[in-house]
Amino acid sequence: MNRDFEFFNPTQVFFGKTAMDSLPAALEMFGENVLLAYGGGSIKANGVYDQVMAALQQAGKRVTEFTGIMPNPTYAKVLEGGALARQCKADLILAVGGGSVMDCAKAVAIAAVEDGDLWTKYWVEKRALDCMPIPVGAIVTMVGTGSEMDGDAVVTNEETLKKTSCWDYALYPKFAILNPEFTYSVPEYQMVSGIFDILSHIMEIYFSPEDEDNISDDFAEALMKSVIRNTAVALENPRDYTARSNLMWASTLALSGILSPSKREDWEAHQIEHQLGAYYDCAHGMGLAAVSPAYYRLICPYGLPKFKRFAVNVWGVDSAGRLDQAVALEGIDALAAFIRDSRMTPNLRALGITDDSKFQEIANSCNLRKGGYHTLTRQEILQILKDSF
Numbered sequence: 001m002n003r004d005f006e007f008f009n010p011t012q013v014f015f016g017k018t019a020m021d022s023l024p025a026a027l028e029m030f031g032e033n034v035l036l037a038y039g040g041g042s043i044k045a046n047g048v049y050d051q052v053m054a055a056l057q058q059a060g061k062r063v064t065e066f067t068g069i070m071p072n073p074t075y076a077k078v079l080e081g082g083a084l085a086r087q088c089k090a091d092l093i094l095a096v097g098g099g100s101v102m103d104c105a106k107a108v109a110i111a112a113v114e115d116g117d118l119w120t121k122y123w124v125e126k127r128a129l130d131c132m133p134i135p136v137g138a139i140v141t142m143v144g145t146g147s148e149m150d151g152d153a154v155v156t157n158e159e160t161l162k163k164t165s166c167w168d169y170a171l172y173p174k175f176a177i178l179n180p181e182f183t184y185s186v187p188e189y190q191m192v193s194g195i196f197d198i199l200s201h202i203m204e205i206y207f208s209p210e211d212e213d214n215i216s217d218d219f220a221e222a223l224m225k226s227v228i229r230n231t232a233v234a235l236e237n238p239r240d241y242t243a244r245s246n247l248m249w250a251s252t253l254a255l256s257g258i259l260s261p262s263k264r265e266d267w268e269a270h271q272i273e274h275q276l277g278a279y280y281d282c283a284h285g286m287g288l289a290a291v292s293p294a295y296y297r298l299i300c301p302y303g304l305p306k307f308k309r310f311a312v313n314v315w316g317v318d319s320a321g322r323l324d325q326a327v328a329l330e331g332i333d334a335l336a337a338f339i340r341d342s343r344m345t346p347n348l349r350a351l352g353i354t355d356d357s358k359f360q361e362i363a364n365s366c367n368l369r370k371g372g373y374h375t376l377t378r379q380e381i382l383q384i385l386k387d388s389f
Helices: 019-027 048-058 075-087 099-111 118-124 188-206 215-236 241-254 268-280 284-315 324-341 359-365 378-388
Strands: 012-015 033-037 062-066 092-097 136-140 152-157 162-167 175-178
Touching (some): 012 019, 019 136, 075 118, 099 118, 099 152, 118 152, 118 162, 175 241, 188 284, 215 241, 215 284, 284 324
Parallel strands (some): 033 062
């Protein structure tokens, strides 16, 4: 590992079947007013809501509920939550759900304490926060984003059709409750969508320089193999605790920063999917699954040694006596087969997109990242979208 780096992660994690037992003590660090943020009614149907409310009552908290957070949270929803947090004088925002709820809660934490055009300042211009946001805690019910252990808040602006992130160390959750049993009731479609999001997070870091011998790449390969192995088990038996716990911890580790030392990081596949999400409001992980094989086939020649390594070390492709490119492409084919076999969306039509009329507009609106093996052109993004169609 030849590049200097900084590593910091302040989130306290409580993991396992008894993780909720730690919530009352974790709540003692904060004042009495809690904004409870969640999406639809699923946490009430599966009993998580009752457990959370019991812990809040035990801790003597005054609770205001902020509900209806959508899968791709909007800036308008963020402002709504900010106003509510101010009204109830929230001392803590407790996010109960998946990545969308957690990301929205982080954004609300800013909107509750600062006025003005926050979208331009923090999501477009990417400035460091000028304010101290309200603390956020997380209780995770769906894995994939790893938002419980990072400082990103991904939000969609419906007016500008832009989906992008704001990041700051101050947005890291103060604590995260991770009980794999809470993920059992998630429908299969959402489960596998989250699983591909995990895999994509790992690949976004892995497929980037530096490529000298480094622990980050070794760790990434081990995590990818674990995700692939446990996906098959979870599909066969969604209540297999070992598989669901391995997937949950892989999701958390993938964006915890532990894979990033020495890596420049790519994230272009996410930029493409974010704009698909802004235009079509699709499930994030499924959008990534639809475009990733075409994206990686395009950039493969620019990072050929790593793609060959991916094929051999992650998918077990035999490289003996074969050209590196053939081996590397077989690895991407294995990724595409995994998507199909895991009942993920293999293309944009399967995602519900019926025509390509918006593809040029989407390509023109994507952020162009420079951390990977190749910086895309707008025309190349358009080609990826067409190849994914």
